[in-house]
Amino acid sequence: MGFMKMGFVLGVLGLLLCMAAESKNVHYYDFVLQETNYTRLCSTKSILTVNGSFPGPTISVQKGDTAYVNVYNQGLYGLTIHWHGVKQPRNPWSDGPENITQCPIKPGTNFTYEVIFSDEEGTLWWHAHSDWTRATVHGAIIVLPALGDTYPFPTPYAQETIILASWFKGDVMAIIEDALATGADPNVSDAFTINGQPGDLYQCSNETTYRIAVTYGKTYLFRIINAVMNEEHFFGIAEHNLTVVGMDGAYIKPITTDYIMITPGQTMDVLVTAKQTPGLYYIASSAFVDANAGFDNSTTTAIIQYSNIANYTNTSLSIPFPTLPDYNDREAAENFTSRLRSLASQDHPINVPKNITERLFITVSVNQLACPNASCDGPDGNRLSASLNNVSFVTPSTDILLAYYRGIGGVFTKDFPDEPPYIFNFTGDVGNNTLYPSLGTKVKLINYGEEVEIVYQGTNIMAAENHPMHLHGFSFYLVGNGTGNFDQETSPNSYNLDDPPQVNTIGVPKNGWATIRFLADNPGVWFMHCHLERHASWGMNTVIIVKNGPTEQTSIRPPPAYLPPCSKS
Numbered sequence: 130m131g132f133m134k135m136g137f138v139l140g141v142l143g144l145l146l147c148m149a150a151e152s153k154n155v156h157y158y159d160f161v162l163q164e165t166n167y168t169r170l171c172s173t174k175s176i177l178t179v180n181g182s183f184p185g186p187t188i189s190v191q192k193g194d195t196a197y198v199n200v201y202n203q204g205l206y207g208l209t210i211h212w213h214g215v216k217q218p219r220n221p222w223s224d225g226p227e228n229i230t231q232c233p234i235k236p237g238t239n240f241t242y243e244v245i246f247s248d249e250e251g252t253l254w255w256h257a258h259s260d261w262t263r264a265t266v267h268g269a270i271i272v273l274p275a276l277g278d279t280y281p282f283p284t285p286y287a288q289e290t291i292i293l294a295s296w297f298k299g300d301v302m303a304i305i306e307d308a309l310a311t312g313a314d315p316n317v318s319d320a321f322t323i324n325g326q327p328g329d330l331y332q333c334s335n336e337t338t339y340r341i342a343v344t345y346g347k348t349y350l351f352r353i354i355n356a357v358m359n360e361e362h363f364f365g366i367a368e369h370n371l372t373v374v375g376m377d378g379a380y381i382k383p384i385t386t387d388y389i390m391i392t393p394g395q396t397m398d399v400l401v402t403a404k405q406t407p408g409l410y411y412i413a414s415s416a417f418v419d420a421n422a423g424f425d426n427s428t429t430t431a432i433i434q435y436s437n438i439a440n441y442t443n444t445s446l447s448i449p450f451p452t453l454p455d456y457n458d459r460e461a462a463e464n465f466t467s468r469l470r471s472l473a474s475q476d477h478p479i480n481v482p483k484n485i486t487e488r489l490f491i492t493v494s495v496n497q498l499a500c501p502n503a504s505c506d507g508p509d510g511n512r513l514s515a516s517l518n519n520v521s522f523v524t525p526s527t528d529i530l531l532a533y534y535r536g537i538g539g540v541f542t543k544d545f546p547d548e549p550p551y552i553f554n555f556t557g558d559v560g561n562n563t564l565y566p567s568l569g570t571k572v573k574l575i576n577y578g579e580e581v582e583i584v585y586q587g588t589n590i591m592a593a594e595n596h597p598m599h600l601h602g603f604s605f606y607l608v609g610n611g612t613g614n615f616d617q618e619t620s621p622n623s624y625n626l627d628d629p630p631q632v633n634t635i636g637v638p639k640n641g642w643a644t645i646r647f648l649a650d651n652p653g654v655w656f657m658h659c660h661l662e663r664h665a666s667w668g669m670n671t672v673i674i675v676k677n678g679p680t681e682q683t684s685i686r687p688p689p690a691y692l693p694p695c696s697k698s
């Protein structure tokens with residue numbers, strides 16, 4: 130009897146395992162990169178798109194699925210695509226950053242990415258990871274709960290993706306090439322967009338403001354993605370609260386607020402209930418910038434339209450507009466970000482490393498490089514630069530992953546420092562302290578299974594500002610943050626090890642610090658960089674290589690049969 134019962138239990142278990150295995154779906158997508166004419170801000174220009182659309186197509190999967198994306202490059206230059214926030218267990222081959230995990234897909238060729246989902250659930254996104262091509266080459270990734278699972282909140286009536294992006298009147302590739310050639314700050318964007326539309330605060334945009342139709346009484350899930358190039362954003366909807374329930378592909382404890390602050394690279398899942406007087410309401414989004422840096426100070430809008438209202442054509446209709454914090458309202462930004470907490474429920478547990486075996490202390494700085502006879506267009510005739518631990522990253526022309534995997538020398542060095550070369554008052558009056566960084570393709574090697582802690586320390590060198598640091602291959606816990614210099618003795622006392630948010634991009638506060646933790650359980654070559662694109666272009670990057678563990682299941686998978694070839698430039 131006992132034996133039979135056990136057999137039955139085992140049988141049911143087997144069936145459940147079988148069903149679990151079968152519920153992992155495989156999806157196929159074709160991405161065709163092509164130059165496409167778009168009219169915005171009164172002029173038509175050619176932009177690089179995927180399948181002709183800006184933003185590009187949405188990838189929609191269930192938790193744990195795999196997507197194969199065949200990317201055909203019919204554009205003018207080589208590029209790569211990154212699946213932002215998808216951990217890709219043991220599969221750095223399909224992660225995408227140019228010359229880190231692969232060389233560019235050249236025009237006229239194609240490459241198929243195998244995008245392996247694991248524990249992500251919520252909203253992520255994909256974007257080009259070559260020069261500034263991500264300005265127009267990006268789109269949403271929606272990860273629904275696994276079959277038979279539900280959201281940890283009442284199922285929304287419908288969902289809507291909201292992608293914030295930057296629009297440049299000029300050619301983005303030329304803008305960054307010119308800036309890197311002269312050493313000057315690149316031009317700021319001319320507009321922000323919501324789902325490709327600048328909104329009606331810009332010229333020529335009245336008819337093309339993005340609209341979201343809602344039905345009175347229903348609750349909607351808005352999947353908000355900040356794909357903006359260089360600015361953090363405040364975002365709000367007139368007379369409607371936002372309830373943030375997820376971030377970076379993981380659930381958080383609900384935050385009810387009238388605005389959010391979202392940094393480039395981040396995604397937020399937000400519930401909105403349509404329960405105001407039926408009508409039209411503005412959605413607005415504009416920059417949060419607390420720095421002496423040039424930025425786009427414009428506001429993009431969209432409109433929420435209750436379904437029982439005729440389409441918006443009457444120009445005299447006054448539509449309620451949300452009140453967003455001022456562009457430099459640091460307190461408002463911090464009021465929001467300080468509330469982020471993991472859901473950390475029985476169904477969505479977290480596992481914060483508590484026995485740290487690998488520690489890094491990394492200064493995050495904007496710097497300068499000297500030019501012969503002060504011939505550059507940056508400050509004092511210098512060239513603008515940026516660094517981590519005073520090393521400004523130099524992108525190689527052969528990919529680091531293949532070089533590491535095959536043991537090819539001369540591509541990178543293994544000496545990324547665990548701490549900055551000089552200790553000084555990082556957030557004080559720094560003068561010319563480490564104004565000039567060193568250059569190198571330095572990577573940090575970490576053993577499989579280490580419990581890693583990284584303290585990012587913002588510095589006051591040049592222009593202090595927030596830096597949204599992003600790590601590929603992982604999500605990590607933001608266990609602490611503060612202003613001023615990190616203090617080894619007292620700062621850890623404020624750590625939250627109970628329910629810190631599990632994210633892939635965090636804003637290191639201006640002249641402050643942030644501490645993250647993760648378990649190094651994903652062998653591979655993983656880029657880590659600031660998600661402000663101009664800082665990444667200036668070298669605010671490094672690479673973390675997690676070595677293979679003891680078994681095949683803890684080792685990097687074999688490379689795909691075809692990888693885009695590298696070529697001498």
Ligand SMILES: *[C@@H]1O[C@H](CO)[C@@H](O)[C@H](O)[C@H]1NC(C)=O
Nearest residue numbers: 164165166167173174175176
């Ligand atoms: C885009 O516009 C340019 C200039 O107006 C034109 O020459 C070109 O044929 C257009 N391309 C497409 C695909 O429509």
Ligand SMILES: *[C@@H]1O[C@H](CO)[C@@H](O)[C@H](O)[C@H]1NC(C)=O
Nearest residue numbers: 199200239240241242691692
């Ligand atoms: C390129 O596309 C063709 C046609 O879809 C496909 O058969 C082939 O596998 C692709 N090659 C790569 C390397 O992805």
Ligand SMILES: *[C@@H]1O[C@H](CO)[C@@H](O)[C@H](O)[C@H]1NC(C)=O
Nearest residue numbers: 329331332333334335443444
């Ligand atoms: C349309 O845009 C123009 C300026 O480009 C502005 O004067 C006008 O008020 C706008 N109309 C609406 C309905 O927003």
Ligand SMILES: *[C@@H]1O[C@H](CO)[C@@H](O)[C@H](O)[C@H]1NC(C)=O
Nearest residue numbers: 368369370371385386387405
């Ligand atoms: C927004 O939420 C706050 C706090 O829960 C509440 O007091 C307020 O009435 C809500 N506002 C709207 C417009 O729902």
Ligand SMILES: *[C@@H]1O[C@H](CO)[C@@H](O)[C@H](O)[C@H]1NC(C)=O
Nearest residue numbers: 317423424425426427428456
């Ligand atoms: C935005 O900046 C420009 C110059 O950079 C300035 O002329 C304009 O008044 C600013 N607009 C707002 C709304 O602050």
Ligand SMILES: *[C@@H]1O[C@H](CO)[C@@H](O)[C@H](O)[C@H]1NC(C)=O
Nearest residue numbers: 340342434438439440441442
């Ligand atoms: C209102 O706009 C929607 C979406 O653009 C469209 O499908 C619908 O036909 C329009 N309705 C009217 C009455 O114009």
Ligand SMILES: *[C@@H]1O[C@H](CO)[C@@H](O)[C@H](O)[C@H]1NC(C)=O
Nearest residue numbers: 454458459460461462463464
């Ligand atoms: C920030 O939060 C505090 C405490 O809730 C509040 O007193 C303050 O007004 C808020 N500041 C802003 C700018 O929202």
Ligand SMILES: *[C@@H]1O[C@H](CO)[C@@H](O)[C@H](O)[C@H]1NC(C)=O
Nearest residue numbers: 466467468469609610611623
């Ligand atoms: C950042 O630190 C402040 C002060 O300790 C804290 O109130 C806040 O919750 C922290 N933020 C997060 C996301 O933990």
Ligand SMILES: *[C@@H]1O[C@H](CO)[C@@H](O)[C@H](O)[C@H]1NC(C)=O
Nearest residue numbers: 483484485486487578579580
């Ligand atoms: C912490 O890690 C060290 C080194 O891996 C190990 O020797 C030790 O047993 C661990 N301690 C706990 C409490 O897990």
Ligand SMILES: *[C@@H]1O[C@H](CO)[C@@H](O)[C@H](O)[C@H]1NC(C)=O
Nearest residue numbers: 228232524526527695696698
């Ligand atoms: C990547 O390497 C290729 C040569 O394989 C080179 O042409 C390209 O400029 C490199 N990209 C960057 C961003 O350095």
Ligand SMILES: *[C@@H]1O[C@H](CO)[C@@H](O)[C@H](O)[C@H]1NC(C)=O
Nearest residue numbers: 553554555556557558613614
């Ligand atoms: C660092 O500089 C700031 C600003 O001048 C000052 O307030 C702070 O006391 C200094 N910290 C140390 C440890 O010297």
Ligand SMILES: *[C@@H]1O[C@H](CO)[C@@H](O)[C@H](O)[C@H]1NC(C)=O
Nearest residue numbers: 508509559560561562564591
């Ligand atoms: C840094 O040094 C340069 C000369 O090398 C000088 O012109 C500049 O003013 C100094 N900057 C600061 C912040 O001290």
Ligand SMILES: [Cu+2]
Nearest residue numbers: 596659661664
């Ligand atoms: Cu930065």
